Amino acid sequence: MTSNISDTSNISNTSGTLCAADITDAGFQRLLDRLSARASSDYYNPYTTFDWPPSLPADEFWFSPELLSVHGTQYAENLAPAQLRALSRWESVNFYSLNVHGIRELLIEVMRRVHTPGFETPSEFFHHFMGEENEHMWFFATFCLKYGGRIYPSKKLGPAAPAQDPRRENFLVFARILLFEQIVDHYNVHLAADDRLHPTIRQLNRIHHQDESRHIAFGARLVQLLWERLLAAGLDAEDRAAVSHYLADYLSASMASFYNPAAYRDTGISDGFALRGRLLNHPARRAAHERVLRKSTDFLTRIGIPLAL
Amino acid sequence: MHDTLKPIVDWLRERNPEFDEIPPDLDLIENRLVDSLGFMEFILLLEDVVGRELPVTELSVDQFRTLDTIEENFFGGERSW
Ligand SMILES: [Fe+2]
Numbered sequence: 404m405t406s407n408i409s410d411t412s413n414i415s416n417t418s419g420t421l422c423a424a425d426i427t428d429a430g431f432q433r434l435l436d437r438l439s440a441r442a443s444s445d446y447y448n449p450y451t452t453f454d455w456p457p458s459l460p461a462d463e464f465w466f467s468p469e470l471l472s473v474h475g476t477q478y479a480e481n482l483a484p485a486q487l488r489a490l491s492r493w494e495s496v497n498f499y500s501l502n503v504h505g506i507r508e509l510l511i512e513v514m515r516r517v518h519t520p521g522f523e524t525p526s527e528f529f530h531h532f533m534g535e536e537n538e539h540m541w542f543f544a545t546f547c548l549k550y551g552g553r554i555y556p557s558k559k560l561g562p563a564a565p566a567q568d569p570r571r572e573n574f575l576v577f578a579r580i581l582l583f584e585q586i587v588d589h590y591n592v593h594l595a596a597d598d599r600l601h602p603t604i605r606q607l608n609r610i611h612h613q614d615e616s617r618h619i620a621f622g623a624r625l626v627q628l629l630w631e632r633l634l635a636a637g638l639d640a641e642d643r644a645a646v647s648h649y650l651a652d653y654l655s656a657s658m659a660s661f662y663n664p665a666a667y668r669d670t671g672i673s674d675g676f677a678l679r680g681r682l683l684n685h686p687a688r689r690a691a692h693e694r695v696l697r698k699s700t701d702f703l704t705r706i707g708i709p710l711a712l
Numbered sequence: 713m714h715d716t717l718k719p720i721v722d723w724l725r726e727r728n729p730e731f732d733e734i735p736p737d738l739d740l741i742e743n744r745l746v747d748s749l750g751f752m753e754f755i756l757l758l759e760d761v762v763g764r765e766l767p768v769t770e771l772s773v774d775q776f777r778t779l780d781t782i783e784e785n786f787f788g789g790e791r792s793w
């Protein structure tokens with residue numbers, strides 16, 4: 404088929420294809436009730452929760468050095484200490500920018516499905532999810548604009564994924580959301596615990612992690628149920644291999660988005676695109692990606708989708 | 713074809729070894745030489761080759777559809793970005 408519009412802009416004519424999720428399950432319902440109750444009792448006003456100092460110290464790390472895209476390579480050693488700190492500022496802005504764009508995409512997908520046939524069971528929790536994600540997008544965007552003066556633009560416009568069977572589409576949408584949240588959470592947990600970072604940075608990451616722990620518990624169960632439904636509908640070996648291949652590509656593309664030539668340029672590193680290519684092939688970086696992705700690959704293996712990364 | 717397109721052709725061939733050559737009017741999207749997950753990589757390469765950031769959200773996928781349209785849209789010199 405010709406797919407000349409991006410999948411995120413094609414909202415109006417897809418609602419009829421989203422049914423057939425059929426995710427009624429007593430255990431799932433109990434989990435949803437528990438998570439919705441916790442979302443209500445833990446609710447905070449994001450617009451008054453954070454201290455936003457007028458500026459953050461330019462001579463400190465904003466992002467843990469071990470999380471930087473150059474960590475473990477000779478390229479980190481070649482940077483002067485001040486340049487490494489500058490990179491940590493721009494890579495923190497890149498991280499929150501990725502969150503802003505990732506949240507836009509997932510909100511569009513969840514919004515398409517809430518209160519549509521097949522999604523009766525999770526719709527109540529979807530309201531908590533969408534409300535919280537809107538707030539996350541606000542505080543991440545605020546950080547970028549206030550301290551970085553910009554949100555790095557998304558480079559993600561592209562061809563829509565080819566038309567899928569709705570069951571497969573539902574599974575892939577929520578699998579992407581879960582994997583994205585697990586990757587972000589790895590960084591949030593590390594940043595929240597790093598006492599070299601400014602309290603506002605740690606607070607942002609700690610609070611996001613608290614909300615995301617509910618989203619991830621929800622997503623893991625939902626993705627497993629959608630996968631079981633997909634298998635039950637009949638999925639041959641070739642389809643399974645295609646799903647596994649797609650998810651492996653998705654994880655690689657997600658990790659690659661941490662290597663932003665614009666962030667290298669803002670740091671004053673020349674030829675950031677070439678540096679990106681060298682880093683993406685560096686054994687130390689591949690090992691680092693494996694660590695970031697461990698929870699995701701373990702989860703996928705557990706539900707029966709081993710990945711060849 | 714512009715010599716400056718060579719890194720793009722090389723990139724496409726490396727990812728799609730089943731293509732010995734890439735006709736300038738071949739639909740790269742329809743034929744899955746660039747898929748949705750590879751598109752970001754493709755944009756970053758194109759930005760590197762043309763030497764400036766592209767306002768991706770203001771562009772249409774059609775502008776990247778073939779080597780001809782890429783040359784026309786990003787190497788023609790008459791565009792305002
Ligand atoms: Fe979030």
Ligand SMILES: [Fe+2]
Binds near residue numbers: 536614
């Ligand atoms: Fe979330």
